[in-house]
Amino acid sequence: MSSAATPATDPDHLWSVTEHLEDILATVHPLEPIELQLLDAQGCVLVEDVTVPLSLPPFDNSSMDGYAVRVADIAGASEEFPAVLTVVGDVAAGQAEQVQVGPGEAARIMTGAPLPPGAEAVVPVEWTDGGLGEGPVSGMRARSASPEGATGQVAVHRAAEARAHVRAKGSDVKAGDRALAAGTILGPPQIALLAAIGRASVRVRPRPRVVVLSTGSELIPPGGELATGQIYDSNSFALTAAARDAGAIAYRVGAVADDAETLRSTIDDQLVRADLVVTTGGVSVGAYDVVKEALESVGDEDEEGAGIEFRKLAMQPGKPQGFGTIGPDHIPLLALPGNPVSSYVSFEIFVRPAIRTLMGLTDVHRPTVTATLDAPKALTSPAGRRQYLRGSYAEGRVTPVGGAGSHLVAALAQADALIVIPEGVESAEPGTEVEVVLLG
């Protein structure tokens, strides 16, 4: 999108939500991959196929605590007529010394320990007398307290087939298999697999760094004392939280006064740590709309794709919007309107998909469902505008919360959905089906 290439010469032209979103997503590209430590890569998108370097398990091993035996030695064994074997030692997981199991012999073996040479199967300790010379036992005595358990004799009460209770080398994954495909989102189970195959770090798209700043000389930080005409800055808090919720590393710069030079230099300062800049306020038709004033002319006309374009959208709330790229690295910037509900809805519709595109995700939008409208009267919407009303969704039904006013932040806090009234619809009757965007 370049204001030089496709100038929006008519300031009253209304762009559709779809057009604006398409322009944004055509400009924002997935971030360059970096190598991250496994736990730092949680929630990130893998950028390459990961191949298994070694088979898992890497060796035949026991799936039980018991005795490693030769099958012929225990054929026909029963509690009445047990097979009595000589215990030649312990095989514990991670133990260095090797034990060899010969005819008439057994090695006491722990879950996960390698099947020792000579042994063909494992009998669980519960199928034996545990070396105590009495009936079946329910477990082994601790090695530290009873070292003699690794010696003496054991009576085995049941036969077992070859490979019984043995996990074969490579039965989980084999060397050369593809463990995970490029594009996989790394959650706990994927991190489990990567660790299991020995990967300490992986190549992923990093979380985008999003700089959030609000503008307005009337804004003071929460906790302060309000003078006449002042209000608390809520947008920079809300959008920082929303950016984190979308998966970003978000920096809240806070509120900047309505002065174009201050705003421009604040943004310039922040570009070093930004993959995306989000501003609120100052984008409409007022005489103090400094975001528009400061950024409208940043585009280098000789440079394709640089510059911020301000538009009116066929959208309510959220009519005035700015978008483009800024600085020598062409960092994407979204300039949202300043009303709290307008900025929040704009974030959900435009910024969240941009963040998720930067992350390399393919599913960048909130889920939408069709729901039955549960309302005391028809919802009205201005002709030719796509309206987003706050709603509460449950089990296929949606109820409007609060009114259409873009300053109704109290109602927003009770909503968990946006009710979409399309451009061509001026009234949605109770009981009809409406499109609903599910938040959170």
Added chain:
Amino acid sequence: MSSAATPATDPDHLWSVTEHLEDILATVHPLEPIELQLLDAQGCVLVEDVTVPLSLPPFDNSSMDGYAVRVADIAGASEEFPAVLTVVGDVAAGQAEQVQVGPGEAARIMTGAPLPPGAEAVVPVEWTDGGLGEGPVSGMRARSASPEGATGQVAVHRAAEARAHVRAKGSDVKAGDRALAAGTILGPPQIALLAAIGRASVRVRPRPRVVVLSTGSELIPPGGELATGQIYDSNSFALTAAARDAGAIAYRVGAVADDAETLRSTIDDQLVRADLVVTTGGVSVGAYDVVKEALESVGDEDEEGAGIEFRKLAMQPGKPQGFGTIGPDHIPLLALPGNPVSSYVSFEIFVRPAIRTLMGLTDVHRPTVTATLDAPKALTSPAGRRQYLRGSYAEGRVTPVGGAGSHLVAALAQADALIVIPEGVESAEPGTEVEVVLLG
């Protein structure tokens, strides 16, 4: 739960998953609330009702960029016969100086700026000539470039009723209203509201600090070189990631060798930063099961509720489990089995609800749905055990992924659901309905 009060004298007794979970949730209590800065409280549970200290908006203000006027002055105005008013100044948001609007006068006003004394309504700038003496305009000239816009005359082309484009003081919330109820989870919209009413910090239950350690002399960290009989530690990575996913601040301690004394002193060292300790491995019936060995005797028999109890559960995977409290502060500790799939399933079924209970959430479990089993053959399950099989869920149908082996971490990484085969069921036929736990 106290092993002194209700001793599990029969080591072979099988406890149900439900009994074990109930015992855990009866012992784990929500953390004591603390005051957190707004953005640090994201995702936390509010512990008190928050009352609105001041009405929002705090003053009557303009919802448009336009002119603040007296209604009588613009009665009957049209583009052909405009009402021409004297512009007495600008009213910008956050501006200190007051402007008074008298008969025949108008003040240029910006969105969010207080309605000046004398004015009764706002006409949008698009309903005027913007002071340029020509036709209707689409916006104001920037104050910085054209300061004369705050003076001169403006022609208004349409009448407006009293209060038109004015947001009334208190129309969003009124002082004394309840903004948010105790128990609310703080997402971006709730943070927006708290900031808007001036709250810089709130009283919430903090995120629990969860210490994760795996045990096993065979474990080496990913990235290292495997010697014979060694495998990579995956549990400490998987469960740290899973704890973060559940909302915790998780610390990965890593793998501890199978030595009871080392393990006990490692755990003791970590208690200072733990609201919950999770261990993996060493809980079964083997001679080297050091978690059991190190923790079985930590309970002070004179002290109600102290001590770790080890149980066999009617569960697959996940049969051996330990649970109790440890140290002078009675920190809850869950000792999970060491097989990667066992530990992950145990985390989902027992640890995640414990973490969410510590956070003060009431909805602590993963959502479950009923789904049609899509499988080439019947799924079998041992009698009297609740089995959790890995599955892939979509649109009301679930397909098993991989086999029942508890070491199949590769299959786990492809799953997004757990298929539950209840205790009383030994075979689930394709096409029948099964219970499914949705992960993630």
